[in-house]
Amino acid sequence: VGSLQSLIEETETSFEIDFSEIEFLKVNKFYLNSIFLNLITNSIKYAKPGIPPIISISSKKNETGSQIHFVDNGTGFDMEKSENRLFELHQKFTDHKDSKGIGLYLVKSYMNSLGGDIDVRSKTGVGTSFILSFKD
Numbered sequence: 001v002g003s004l005q006s007l008i009e010e011t012e013t014s015f016e017i018d019f020s021e022i023e024f025l026k027v028n029k030f031y032l033n034s035i036f037l038n039l040i041t042n043s044i045k046y047a048k049p050g051i052p053p054i055i056s057i058s059s060k061k062n063e064t065g066s067q068i069h070f071v072d073n074g075t076g077f078d079m080e081k082s083e084n085r086l087f088e089l090h091q092k093f094t095d096h097k098d099s100k101g102i103g104l105y106l107v108k109s110y111m112n113s114l115g116g117d118i119d120v121r122s123k124t125g126v127g128t129s130f131i132l133s134f135k136d
Helices: 002-011 029-045 079-086 102-114
Strands: 014-018 054-062 065-072 116-125 127-135
Touching: 002 029, 029 079, 054 079, 054 102, 079 116, 079 127, 102 116
Parallel strands: 014 054
Antiparallel strands: 054 065, 065 127, 116 127
16 A cells, blocks of 8 residues: 555545445455555556546445445546457556556456446546446
């Protein structure tokens, strides 16, 4: 977590956090920590050059369970070109030197293990939104 803190400080990343709708989730702590780490790291890694990342993390409660929304103001990507391969192992959608195509694969695998689901929306130049859905 120390390296993540350094990355957040170096990039001047700011967070908007609202967990008012969900007090707690009964899920594997390791998996949830890894999911958060991967999504936060990706949001910072794919920030627009010269613009500090803003990451919004919020909770939503609905009739089927709980959701956590991750939204960033990063570079985004073309959903039509990459949607079907997005969560596959070793898939890369940018020329970023640190891209290995493992992070989103792990996020999807962990969400499946938790009995949850993940949805993504993105627009090039606007940012990306991930919705993590957990059944109650």
